[in-house]
Amino acid sequence: QKEVEQNSGPLSVPEGAIASLNCTYSDRGSQSFFWYRQYSGKSPELIMSIYSNGDKEDGRFTAQLNKASQYVSLLIRDSQPSDSATYLCAVLTGGGNKLTFGTGTQLKVEL
Amino acid sequence: KAGVTQTPRYLIKTRGQQVTLSCSPISGHRSVSWYQQTPGQGLQFLFEYFSETQRNKGNFPGRFSGRQFSNSRSEMNVSTLELGDSALYLCASREFDYNEQFFGPGTRLTVL
Numbered sequence: 001q002k003e004v005e006q007n008s009g010p011l012s013v014p015e016g017a018i019a020s021l022n023c024t025y026s027d028r029g030s031q032s033f034f035w036y037r038q039y040s041g042k043s044p045e046l047i048m049s050i051y052s053n054g055d056k057e058d059g060r061f062t063a064q065l066n067k068a069s070q071y072v073s074l075l076i077r078d079s080q081p082s083d084s085a086t087y088l089c090a091v092l093t094g095g096g097n098k099l100t101f102g103t104g105t106q107l108k109v110e111l
Numbered sequence: 112k113a114g115v116t117q118t119p120r121y122l123i124k125t126r127g128q129q130v131t132l133s134c135s136p137i138s139g140h141r142s143v144s145w146y147q148q149t150p151g152q153g154l155q156f157l158f159e160y161f162s163e164t165q166r167n168k169g170n171f172p173g174r175f176s177g178r179q180f181s182n183s184r185s186e187m188n189v190s191t192l193e194l195g196d197s198a199l200y201l202c203a204s205r206e207f208d209y210n211e212q213f214f215g216p217g218t219r220l221t222v223l
Binding site for chain 1: 142
């Protein structure tokens, strides 16, 4: 079992729709979770961090965490073509500050 | 604040050579981590440095090494390059009391 799992996609949504990206993790002791966005040929950009169960909203982005189910998700409301990118789920593991990444979900927002 | 900077941005080497990559963290960030990104393996943690000390190390061979200087700048070195070392090498920095890591633009290494 991989430490952090994501569907690779591509996930296609029409412009203006809600995009839902999911991630599961295996280390039950993990406490810190992050979503990064990576455009093709660029480096990852931090868009959300979440540490407590429940929802955390920032603009059009909402991160959701359920530690009992070991599940993290990212919702993007009113999706725009500029949201087309690969979204990486990352979990802080190993007792230090080692980020373990999923393989990423490619999101395509279509006009 | 200026972001994380990495030099060089692109590098072409041949098998057997060694390479040194440099990273300057965001001002005030004292922790620097290095990651390797390849299409096959994704993003993988190499090591983390804080106060010139390696605090954590990923599952990479000893050919991969790093160091951190007193001004928090960091370098990583790869010796005896192999074709499989071709990758995007990313540096990330954070403030020590916070978990959010911010990535630099990366160094694209090609080994021929």
